[in-house]
Amino acid sequence: MGTQFWNDDVAQLLRVREGFELRGIDPAATPGTAATKKAGQTELAASAQEFRELQEQLFAQSRVGARERVLVVLQAMDAAGKGGIVNHVFSQIEPYGLSLAAFKAPTETERAHDFLWRIEPRVPEPGVIGVFDRSHYEDVLIQRVREFAPPAEIERRYGAIADFEQRLADDGVRIVKIMLHVSPEEQAERLADRLADPAKHWKYNPGDVDERVLWDEYMSAFQIAIDRTHAAHAPWYVVPANAKWYARAAVQRIVISELAALQPAWPAADFDVVEEQARLEATRGLTWPS
Amino acid sequence: MGTQFWNDDVAQLLRVREGFELRGIDPAATPGTAATKKAGQTELAASAQEFRELQEQLFAQSRVGARERVLVVLQAMDAAGKGGIVNHVFSQIEPYGLSLAAFKAPTETERAHDFLWRIEPRVPEPGVIGVFDRSHYEDVLIQRVREFAPPAEIERRYGAIADFEQRLADDGVRIVKIMLHVSPEEQAERLADRLADPAKHWKYNPGDVDERVLWDEYMSAFQIAIDRTHAAHAPWYVVPANAKWYARAAVQRIVISELAALQPAWPAADFDVVEEQARLEATRGLTWPS
Numbered sequence: 001m002g003t004q005f006w007n008d009d010v011a012q013l014l015r016v017r018e019g020f021e022l023r024g025i026d027p028a029a030t031p032g033t034a035a036t037k038k039a040g041q042t043e044l045a046a047s048a049q050e051f052r053e054l055q056e057q058l059f060a061q062s063r064v065g066a067r068e069r070v071l072v073v074l075q076a077m078d079a080a081g082k083g084g085i086v087n088h089v090f091s092q093i094e095p096y097g098l099s100l101a102a103f104k105a106p107t108e109t110e111r112a113h114d115f116l117w118r119i120e121p122r123v124p125e126p127g128v129i130g131v132f133d134r135s136h137y138e139d140v141l142i143q144r145v146r147e148f149a150p151p152a153e154i155e156r157r158y159g160a161i162a163d164f165e166q167r168l169a170d171d172g173v174r175i176v177k178i179m180l181h182v183s184p185e186e187q188a189e190r191l192a193d194r195l196a197d198p199a200k201h202w203k204y205n206p207g208d209v210d211e212r213v214l215w216d217e218y219m220s221a222f223q224i225a226i227d228r229t230h231a232a233h234a235p236w237y238v239v240p241a242n243a244k245w246y247a248r249a250a251v252q253r254i255v256i257s258e259l260a261a262l263q264p265a266w267p268a269a270d271f272d273v274v275e276e277q278a279r280l281e282a283t284r285g286l287t288w289p290s
Numbered sequence: 291m292g293t294q295f296w297n298d299d300v301a302q303l304l305r306v307r308e309g310f311e312l313r314g315i316d317p318a319a320t321p322g323t324a325a326t327k328k329a330g331q332t333e334l335a336a337s338a339q340e341f342r343e344l345q346e347q348l349f350a351q352s353r354v355g356a357r358e359r360v361l362v363v364l365q366a367m368d369a370a371g372k373g374g375i376v377n378h379v380f381s382q383i384e385p386y387g388l389s390l391a392a393f394k395a396p397t398e399t400e401r402a403h404d405f406l407w408r409i410e411p412r413v414p415e416p417g418v419i420g421v422f423d424r425s426h427y428e429d430v431l432i433q434r435v436r437e438f439a440p441p442a443e444i445e446r447r448y449g450a451i452a453d454f455e456q457r458l459a460d461d462g463v464r465i466v467k468i469m470l471h472v473s474p475e476e477q478a479e480r481l482a483d484r485l486a487d488p489a490k491h492w493k494y495n496p497g498d499v500d501e502r503v504l505w506d507e508y509m510s511a512f513q514i515a516i517d518r519t520h521a522a523h524a525p526w527y528v529v530p531a532n533a534k535w536y537a538r539a540a541v542q543r544i545v546i547s548e549l550a551a552l553q554p555a556w557p558a559a560d561f562d563v564v565e566e567q568a569r570l571e572a573t574r575g576l577t578w579p580s
Contacts, residue, residue: 023579060492061492063492064492083386086384086385086386087384087385087386090385091381091384091385094376094377094381095376095377095380095381095385095388095390095421096373096376096377096390096392098385100385100386102386131385183577183578184573184576184577184578185574185576185577188570188573188574188576191570192567192570195563195566195567195570198556198558198559199556201556201557201558201559201563202350202351202353202354202556202557202559204559204561204566206561206566206569209566209569209570209573212573212576213573213576215576215578215580216578216580219578219579266488266489266491266492267491267492268488268491269488269491269492269494271494271496273485273491276485276494276496276499277482277485279496279499280478280481280482280485280499283474283478283499283502283503284475284478286474286475286478286502286503286505287473287474287475288473288474288505288506288509289313289509290505290506
C-alpha cells in the first residue's frame with residue numbers, strides 16, 4: 001500500500017456496494033487516512049514510481065500481444081477536479097501509455113449518430129491507460145436532467161451502456177468509473193476563484209452556474225446511473241473531492257490497485273538474447289564519419 | 291533563459307544554417323553549456339514551470355479561437371533517446387496540451403495511400419503541442435536507404451513535404467524538427483544495455499542491428515532531408531545526444547524558445563466577470579442534501 005498514509009484499503013472503501021446511497025457520502029470526508037494536505041502531496045509523489053512501473057509493464061506486454069488495458073471514466077460536477085486529477089495523477093505515467101479523451105457537448109455530426117458512436121474510437125488500445133474526462137455518462141446525466149432526450153431514450157441508454165461496457169471488458173478493458181464528489185459550497189468557492197483570477201477566466205463557463213442550481217437533479221441522475229451501470233467488471237468509485245489532495249491520492253491508489261489486479265509483467269524476449277548480443281558485438285567497430 | 295545553466299542561446303546554436311554539415315557535429319558535444327549531468331537534471335526541473343505556463347497559455351487562447359499550435363518532429367537512429375525526450379521533457383506539460391503520435395512501419399492500408407495520408411490526421415489541434423515520434427521523414431530516411439520506393443518517388447516526397455509543411459505553417463502550426471544525433475559507439479552501448487536487462491528486452495528489436503550497419507547511408511539520407519526541407523517556417527535542429535541530460539535540457543529549451551516566440555497570453559474573458567460573480571453569489575445558499 002505504498003506508505004502509512006493509508007490506514008485502510010481506500011479502493012475497497014470507496015467502491016460502490018449493494019445499497020449504495022450517494023446521499024450518505026460526505027464530500028469533505030477523507031476515508032482511509034488520518035493525514036492532511038502536506039502528507040497527501042508527499043504520498044502522491046511517493047507512489048508515482050509504483051504507478052509508472054505497473055503502467056510500463058502493461059504497455060510492454062501489449063507489444064507481444066496482451067490485450068489488457070484500463071479505461072478510467074471521470075465524471076463530476078463542474079470544478080470538481082477532473083482536470084487536476086489528469087494533471088497531477090495521470091501526468092505521472094509515460095505519455096506513450098496514456099490516452100486522454102475530453103468529451104465536450106456533442107457536435108451536430110455526433111448528434112446524428114448513436115450516443116456511443118463518438119465513444120468507441122477513443123477506447124484505449126491494448127497496453128494503454130485511457131482516461132475519459134466526461135464520457136458516455138453525460139448522455140444519462142446532463143441529457144437526463146436537461147431532458148435533451150425523451151425518457152424512453154434515456155432508459156434505453158442504461159442498457160446500451162451496460163452492453164457496451166460488457167463487450168469492452170470481454171476484450172480486455174478494465175473499466176474504472178470514478179465520480180468526484182464535491183459539495184455545492186466547495187464548488188462555489190472554486191468558481192469564485194476562477195472569476196477572481198484573469199489567468200483562470202478561460203476555465204470559467206457561464207453555463208456552470210445554470211447547471212449548479214440543478215444540484216438535486218444531478219445527484220439523482222448520478223444515483224440512478226450508478227445503480228444501473230455498476231458491475232463487477234465495470235465498478236463505480238465515489239471519491240470525496242472537497243479536499244483536492246485527498247481525491248488525487250485516492251484516485252492514484254484506486255488505479256494502482258486496479259492495475260495491480262491485472263498482474264502485468266515484463267514479457268519474455270521474442271528473440272534469442274545471446275545471439276543478438278553476438279550480432280551487436282560484431283558491429284562494435286562501427287564509427288562515423290568512417 | 292531560466293538559469294545560468296546555459297551560457298549561450300542553445301536554440302540558435304543548434305539550429306541548422308546555410309551550409310550545414312552533419313559531419314561537423316560531434317554527438318558527444320554539449321554546445322551552450324559547461325555544466326554536467328547533475329546540473330542538467332536540475333535545469334530540466336527548474337524550467338518545467340516556464341514550459342508549462344507557456345503551454346497552458348497556448349491552450350487557453352485556443353479556447354477563444356487562436357489557431358497557433360506547435361508540432362515537434364523527433365527523428366533519430368534507434369536508441370538515440372526519442373522516448374526519453376517524450377518521457378522526461380514532454381511529460382512536464384499538462385496531458386490536455388500534448389498530442390503524441392508514434393509512427394511505426396506503415397500498415398498495408400497506410401501503404402495503399404500517399405505517404406502523408408496517415409500523417410495529416412495526427413497534426414495537433416489549435417492550442418496543442420503535437421509530438422511525432424518518427425514521422426513523414428521516415429519516408430525519405432529508411433525508405434531511401436532501404437530503397438522501399440524508387441528514386442523518383444523519393445525525389446517527389448521532398449517537394450511534397452515542403453508543400454505540406456508550408457500549408458501547416460500557413461494555418462498556424464509552428465513546426466520544429468529535431469534530429470537527436472548519437473554516435474554509433476553510444477548506440478551500441480544502449481542496445482547492449484537493453485539486451486542485458488530483462489525489463490528492457492521489449493524495447494529491443496533485432497532489426498536495430500540491421501539498420502545500424504547502414505550508418506553511413508542513414509547519415510547521408512539525414513543530410514539530404516535536412517538540406518531539402520529546412521525552412522524558416524519549419525526549421526531543423528540537430529541536437530547532440532550522446533549525453534541524455536544534455537539532449538533533454540536542450541530540447542526543452544528549444545521548445546520553450548519556439549513557444550515564447552508565439553507570445554501566447556491569457557485570453558480576455560468572453561463574459562462579464564462582475565455579472566457572473568453576482569450570478570454565482572446569488573446561488574451561495576445552495577446545499578446538498580437540501
